[in-house]
Amino acid sequence: MIDKAILLEKMKTSPYKPMKARIIEAKMVTENEKFFKIELEGKINLSHEPGQFVMVSIFGFGEAPISVCSSPTDKGFFDLTVRNVGMLTNALHKLNEGDIVGIRGPFGRGFPVDNMFGYDIVIVAGGLGIVPLRSLIRYIMHNRNDFGDVQILLGCRTPREFLFKEETKEWMRRTEIKFKCTVDRADPDWKGNVGLVTSLIPGVDINPVKTYAVVVGPPVMYKFVILKLLEKAIPDHQIIVSLERRMRCGLGKCGHCQIEGIYVCQSGPVFNYAQLKDFRGECHEGECYEKKI
């Protein structure tokens, strides 16, 4: 039971009230994805963990959960990369520099960076999965000495869908990070790998006990990637995934994001495979580990 005075204080405010935030940079990065740099009123820091999400609000349209794609070490602003796919994201795409949005959050649990301290990191991204992973990658870059070897594997459907082109070029140049990418379907200009992201995993050289693998992508991808990672003998709790769900409140109440007894908005979106494999329902076939690996 919490103190009555604290309770009365809490009743005066509302967790549904968004903070005012200004878009300080906006640009289309692919045909369907737009990048936003956002500054909270008073230039306060969002103080998020890599992998957490915010509820973006446009009054009149509603709210949607969006992953933060900048690192907490980027101070004074944060980044979002949004695919135009629903009502809110459609409205968001019409906004530009100087426009105002509402922000609630950050919500959920991010990537367990404290546990990953000193470990080698393998990052596997499929399509839009690179967006939440960018927060982790940037965090690792800014704290490079805290981590061992870092390898990034990125898969996309076509070369045109590659996000963060400038940054990935830099990742490729940097010697202390290994970066590989592949596309499902090449176009005539493509000179890199062709095939699913899973095809990159066998070539990765790792010491499984000393490695954290972080996987984010569309639901269909998880099962196949996790299978390959298990083949590499990475322990269950060192395979990290981030799940996408419908969310309305971010407060563990509205019920949309529930997987069994767990609210993804509070206990996730980041889970490790040891947690995930116990889930029986409410998962995409790809995520549903029960059928079993």
Next chain:
Amino acid sequence: MKVKYAILEKQDLYRWVEYLKIKARLYAPKKKENLFVFGPVKNADEICLDYIPTILPPKKYYFPQKEKLLEFSIKPFKSEKAIKEFEEYILFGVHTCDIAGIQCLDVVFREYPEDPNYLNRKEKMTIIGIECFKYCDKYANCTSMGNNVPRGGYDLMMVDLGQNFIIHINSEKGERLVVELDYIKEAKPQDLAKLENFRNEKKKMFREELNAPLPEVYKAFSEYESFHSEVWNDVGRRCVACGNCTAVCPTCYCFDIVDELELTLNDGLRYRIWNYCQMDDFAKVATGEDFRKGRNSRQRHRYYRKFKYPVDKYNRYFCIGCGRCSRTCMADIILIETVDSIVDPANAQNYKGLIKNMPEVCQITQDTGACDDR
């Protein structure tokens, strides 16, 4: 507290109701066609204390179907909590099962992060319960859930002893509504003995509706096989995904958030509205991925949210046994049958809407004529 039990003579009931009406806004069960609803009381004689569970639970007063969350304006960007003050209100004549429902939502909304809208409303609520001594109908499973007897969560609890009501005073808030009245007197030992007697009689009449005791139900729901039971497919085939069962459930609290603009297209309100896990798009994300696709998995989710997940999380069953979901179902999905079939799959062969053909056991509706045209 001086008095624990008080006595109200039956001829003074309306007098007391009038008194309560002055104290706060009063909501009580009233007859509506052949069923009952909770509604505001204009005249004391509208109140019907002999009733089967109302169409909607009193949830509509502390977790309204459409509730203002925020007032906003787009230019300049501004948002404010929409409702700051709630008025005092009394829920009168609430069944013990519905009180259990209020306790369930209390646990949910008081859990961090607390929900201020609910807390505001709960703070202003006074609950005056009434204990049932007649069996409502074949759909109820209150005895199995242990909610056929009062188990706290109310301010006052009335028990009909024939000539008079004995009132259990359970809070200071409740005490304030009876102490200053000369026609409500302290109960004497013989009244308490009578109450004891009534309760003993009641035990003989109220039998557990589910075949198995609750711990066994929980155990069955925890078993790996139950999740993939053929029962869910059967239920899923019959379900029409109308969402009635979740709309009338006192412990369902899922919601959606929607914005509504005024004609200026600049100012507006953000609402929270009830949403149902039985709806097709409930767990669907923008890219089209649906994480609870079939009606079987959505029905299963509903049952697990009553008999499994909340027990793990809050140590409390979120089925209170009111029977509303079965009573309102258009496809004869009966909770008692489903749960029995999960506990013992052999039961599944015997059921499938069978309960519908069972003789009416409802004592109340026969007396009040409420189920004449059912």
